[in-house]
Amino acid sequence: MTEHDTGSTTPSAPAPDSVQVIKTxxxxLDQDPTEVDFTFSDYLDPDALDSLLESSTEELVVAFTIEDLLVTVANDGTIEVKCYEN
Incomplete structure (x- = not known):
């Protein structure tokens, strides 16, 4: 008797916050994450964002702009993207 792949998978770890930010x-923008017109790391270090959010022991919200978007990320997993107005 041979073993067959049952198609089951082990749940993977949640994506880092920076990946979720890019997807959001x-x-x-109604685009695929691989087709956005900017490079996230040109605006913010994704590893630093992940480290900051994961290591915080108190409520933390980080806000930054990318192009004409205001992005806010909280360490509770909340991510908001709004058009930035001067």
Whole structure:
């Protein structure tokens, strides 16, 4: 008897916050995350964002702009993207 792949998978770890931010921005722009017109790391270090959010022991919200978007990320997993107005 041979073993067969049952198609089951082990749940993977949640994506880092920076990946979720990129997906949320892409959704807001109605684009695929691989086709957005900017490079996230040109605006913010994704590893630093992940480290900051993961290591915080108190409520933390980080806000930054990318192009004409205001992005806010909280360490509770909340991500908001809005058009930035001067």
């Amino acid at each position: 921005i892409a959704d807001h």
